[in-house]
Amino acid sequence: MIIQVENPALEVHDMTVSYDRRPVLWGVDFSIPKGHLTCVLGPNGSGKTTLIKAIMDLVPKNSGYAKIFDQDIDDVRDKVSYIPQRGSVDWDFPASVMDVVLMGRYKKNNIFNRISRTDRINAEIALEKVGMKAFAKRQISQLSGGQQQRVFIARALAQEAEFYLMDEPFAGVDAATENAILNLLKEMKDEGKTILLIHHDIQTAYDYFDWFVFLNTRLIASGPKETVFSEKTLSDTYGGKLSLLTTVGELLKEKKLPVRE
Amino acid sequence: MGTFIDFISLSDPTSRYVIIGIILLTINASLVGSFAFLRKKSLIGDAVAHSVLPGICLAFLLFQTKNLFILLGGAAITGWLSILSIDLITAHSRIKADAAIGIALSVFFALGIVLLTIIQNSAIASQSGLDHFLFGKAASITRDDVRYFAIVTLIITAVIIIFYKPFKLISFNQDFAVSIGLPVRFYEFILSIITVMSIAVGIQAVGVVLMAALLITPAAAARYWTNDLRIMLILAVVVSAIGGVGGAYISYSATNMPTGPWIIVIISCIAFLSFAFAPNRGIVxxxxxxxxxxxxxxxxxxxxxxxxxxxxxxxxxxxxxxxxxxxxxxxxxxxxxxxxxxxxxxxxxxxxxxxxxxSSEGLSEAKRIIRLHRLWELYLTQYLNIAEDHVHDDAEAIEHVLTPEIEAQLEKLLDFPSTDPHGKEIIY
Amino acid sequence: MENMLQFDIDAFWIILTGTLVAVSASLLGVFLILRKMSMIGDAISHAVLPGIVIAFLLTNSSSQIPMIIGASLVGVLATFLIESLHRKSKLQTDASIGIIFTFLFAVGIILVSQYTGQVDLDQECVLYGEIAFVPLDRWVTASGIDLGPRNIWTLGACCLAIIATIIIGYKGLYLTTFDQTFAASLGISTVAWHYTLMTGVSLTTVVSFESVGAILVVAFLIVPASTAYLLTDDLKIMLILAALIGFLSVLSGYYVAVYLDASIAACMALMSGVFFAIAFLFSPGYGIAFKGRRAKMGLQKDYSQQL
Missing domain, CATH: 1.10.10 (Arc Repressor Mutant, subunit A)
Incomplete structure (x- = not known):
């Protein structure tokens, strides 16, 4: 079941992405509405992170496109914020919490400018929202997992974006942080922001979010919770890969054939 | 051509020991280098090679001798210390492996140059000739040297034959080796001992700076031709021996040509050719x-x-x-x-x-491709939930990929459908 | 008396030369080690050799600037080759580093030995330079004014260029070093920043070649920056500390060399190693000597929460 929406915040059109010639996303096509908390669910290796990276145009696509607010990503980067997985950076890096949050204020056109007062104020507000104001001067190497995640979210908040793409914001955080992040997300939603995030826990996902994208290399379902969240969708999503699709993927790699002409 | 025959037939006694010596050294290096390459530890060899220099100089200063056995003993000790210091730095600080290797490499080498220049500036300078270790002194390998090299080659080959299985396991699948309770640390230790040994003697051929190439490059070249470790080891030995003999020949026949760098250039060219032309993996x-x-x-x-x-x-x-x-x-x-x-x-x-x-064969071939195209379109709509108006481009590409076995699977899975998503006929 | 004075001026030039090399290299080294690309620095410093020799032969060592540019390009080309070999041929990065730099270095050595007469380089000089000769090669203008050692001017210009680049590009270097994906998501070209850094490293190794050689410049690239990394958690302080430690290594190294009658550049590199060892053992934040005490005070990272 794939529910397309009118005037979507994000439209993913016929997107195929492969690594080493093997497609990890195959003909994915969906749209999500503005002002919702959308959750991408799928097993490990189902292409969730790749989906977000492809939307941000960080990996090459074989086919298809993604549009945010009906525009190419390069035209709306100022309105879009991306939160990579916490484990993707080296937390031994010599930086303070404030330094990292200030990076959220960097833009393509201000990279050679000095950091302004507004930037600092914005960063402080963002830190306050995630409950980390007291830690502004703390070195990032001394943070716990939950605190690291809060810092990443503060960095995103400092961007003052309209659309947020979050890769596993709840991975490996303590219960208090999970609650804090969830409240923050709801607050953002109430302010009209759109959020697409990856989550790994089916039970809490059902409780937390209102729109779902089920993914396992191919798109399985996309739509509002009441419509798409079902036993059948879950078993289709988590019931393993389509063996035929996997075989064809292997064949593409082995014969070095293109996935698109 | 005459010189080449003289050279290769080993009739000239000086070149005889040079050739045999170089072949032995390249065998050592390419064997242990293959394991270092597979274990993604290529550059540790580079650090060890630079670190043997202070050992050689210290041994010379302490014992006032140029006896190769003693010098190589010193080399092995500091080479070994550099591995230890890399492990120590990465284990006990937030310095990452790449910087730790760089630190060991440059500081040990600096110590070596300090000692070397002290020796050169002192009274014993005239007869030391230790600077040969910087770029190798392949052309002056003697009968006694060859004897040492042969012993080292025997030891290394024997160790690899004895421990072939565990070495293979820790090279391809270290996690698995740990999980089945293999004493991985012990085998790593053995590997590092033979690595240090091969480097300590190998620098005679190419010198400390280029030693890394003797370890890595033949292994990388060989890896492109095979997935079988045994064949890879043999190929690596062959590649490096060709380089060794070739380099020796060039410096034998042309004046002013250094042996070590030519060995590396020849091995590198073989590697580049492998990267380009090896079946399946090569770029070409x-x-x-x-x-x-x-x-x-x-x-x-x-x-x-x-x-x-x-x-x-x-x-x-x-x-x-x-x-x-x-x-x-x-x-x-x-x-x-x-x-x-x-x-x-x-x-x-x-x-x-x-x-x-x-022709009639042409028609049935055309039908086959059309059938694959339409079957795949149907599969995409039914199993990948892709809308009918989006499946065509995908099928345009995949129709060229599908094998008869997959075709049979598709037909069974879709229950021999008669029409595609666009209502066009599927002909069998 | 006159001898003493002469000696002191030479010492000054040598220490100044060493300092300029050390500061340029240590500043760049900070970014190299944080990007886990130390060995790329090692590779570049070796790979520029054929570039230097060829540029020497082509320009007859008459003009320095074309030579420096040409040789620096070879260094950048080497990093490009390493990356292509990694991406196109699926060769692991460390192996492609090892293969490319040894090959280029071997070619360089062959050229040096082939054209010894025409090139003002010999094999040893390639490895550890001849910093003691720096004061001898003077830059004398047409009108006969002695402007001091030629090498000081090139090194000084390089050092200033690097400091300027780091100050102007601080935010860009900081961001792309810490979080490549995030930087790319902002539309910032990580490739451009990468090659800016590589050009800096290449330039530094080329202009340092005569004075400290291929391998000792690696010590200045990696060791002071690593030492600073053990002493601070602030990038700006790390940059300043790295440069300072580089300077101290040069200063102490010079006098150690005089005392031991050994290679000056090697003693400088060796002293950077001594400073590293001291920091490794006794750094208040990260030294192994205080590990037990830090654990007691709870300052150390709490791994239990890191999952």
Whole structure:
């Protein structure tokens, strides 16, 4: 079941992405509405992170496109914020919490400018929202997992974006942080922001979010919770890969054939 | 040519020991280097090679001798210390492995140069000749040297034969080796001992700076030709021995040509050729396969176009002009005529006065591709939830990929459907 | 008396030369080690050799600037080759580093030995330079004014260029070093920043070649920056500390060399190693000597929460 929406915040059109010639996303096509908390669910290796990276145009696509607010990503980067997985950076890096949050204020056109007062104020507000104001001067190497995640979210908040793409914001955080992040997300939603995030826990996902994208290399379902969240969708999503699709993927790699002409 | 025969026949006694010595050294290095390469620890060898210099100098200062055995003993000790310090730095600080290797490499080497210049500036300078270790002194390998080298080669080969299985396991799948309770640390220790040994003697051939290449490059070249560790080891030995003999020959026949750097240049060129031409992995062979694929795809697309033209008036074996085909599908004119002629040679098309028609084999081949296309479209809509108007492009590519086995699976899975998502007929 | 004075001026020039090399290299080294690309620095410093020799032969060592540019390009080309070999041939990065730099270095050595007469380089000089000769090669203008050692001017210009680049590009270097994906998501070209850094490293190794050689410049690239990394958690302080430690290594190294009658550049590199060892053992934040005490005070990272 794939529910397309009118005037979507994000439209993913016929997107195929492969690594080493093997497609990890195959003909994915969906749209999500503005002002919702959308959750991408799928097993490990189902292409969730790749989906977000492809939307941000960080990996090459074989086919298809993604549009945010009906525009190419390069035209709306100022309105879009991306939160990579916490484990993707080296937390031994010599930086303070404030330094990292200030990076959220960097833009393509201000990279050679000095950091302004507004930037600092914005960063402080963002830190306050995630409950980390007291830690502004703390070195990032001394943070716990939950605190690291809060810092990443503060960095995103400092961007003052309209659309947020979050890769596993709840991975490996303590219960208090999970609650804090969830409240923050709801607050953002109430302010009209759109959020697409990856989550790994089916039970809490059902409780937390209102729109779902089920993914396992191919798109399985996309739509509002009441419509798409079902036993059948879950078993289709988590019931393993389509063996035929996997075989064809292997064949593409082995014969070095293109996935698109 | 005469010099080459003199050289290779080992008739000249000085070149005889040089050749045998170099071959022994390259065997050592490429054997242990293969394991370092597979374990993704290529550059540790570089650090060790630079770190043997202070050991040689210290041994010389302490014992006032140029006895190779003693110098190499010193070399092995500081080489070994550099591995230890890399482990110590990465284990006990936040310095990452790459910087730790760089620190060990440059600081040990600096110590070596300090000692070397102290020796050179002192009274014992005239007879030391230790600076040969910087770039190797292959041309002056003697009979006694060869004896030492042979012992080292024997030890290394024996160790590798004895521990072949565990070495293989920790090279390809260290986690698995740990999980089955293999004493991985112990085998790593043995490997590092033979690595240090091979480097300590190997610097005689190419010197400390280029030693890393003697370890890594033959292994990398060999890896491109095979997945079998045994064959890879043999190939690595062959590659480095060719480089060794070649380098020795060049410096033997031309004046002023250093042996070590030529050995490395020859080995590197073999490696570059392997990266380019090795079947399957080489860049050129990949390009060749892709070129072949493109040709195949073109032919199949032309056949399909003939079928589609025929589908319109329901007569598939009519004569068609090239323009009819071009009206149906875009091809560049030269590509089309090239493809048409190739198909004729394969007996899939027949030609009369610049008009073409499908042969009966051509027709069944065209039907097969069309069938695959339509089956795949149906599969995409049913199993990948892709809308009917989005499946065509995908099927255009995948129709060229599907094998008869997959076709059979698709037919069974979709229960021998009669029409595709667009209502077109699927013919069997 | 006059001898003493002469000696002191030479010492000054040598220490100044060493300092300029050390500061340029240590500043760049900070970014190299944080990007886990130390060995790329090692590779570049070796790979520029054929570039230097060829540029020497082509320009007859008459003009320095074309030579420096040409040789620096070879260094950048080497990093490009390493990356292509990694991406196109699926060769692991460390192996492609090892293969490319040894090959280029071997070619360089062959050229040096082939054209010894025409090139003002010998094999030893390639490895550890001849910093003691720096004061001898003077830059004398047409009108006969002695402007001091030629090498000081090139090194000084390089050092200033690097400091300027780091100050102007601080935000860009900081961001792309810490979080490549995030930087790319902002539309910032990580490739451009990468090659800016590589050009800096290449330039530094080329202009340092005569004075400290291929391998000792690696010590200045990696060791002071690593030492600073053990002493601070602030990038700006790390940059300043790295430069300072580089300077101290040069200063102490010079006098150690005089005392031991050994290679000056090697003693400088060796002293950077001594400073590293001291920091490794006794750094208040990260030294192994205080590990037990830090654990007691709870300052150390709490791994239990890191999952």
């Amino acid at each position: 062979s990949k390009m060749w396969i892709q070129y072949q694929n493109r040709k195949q795809i073109l032919l199949e697309n032309i056949l399909k176009a003939f079928y589609h033209v025929g589908e319109k008036d329901n007569s598939f074996l009519e004569m068609r002009k090239p323009e009819d085909i071009l009206n149906r599908r875009e091809f560049s004119f030269s590509k089309l005529s090239e493809g048409l002629n190739k198909l004729k040679r394969k007996g899939l098309l027949e030609k009369q006065n610049n008009e073409w028609k499908l």
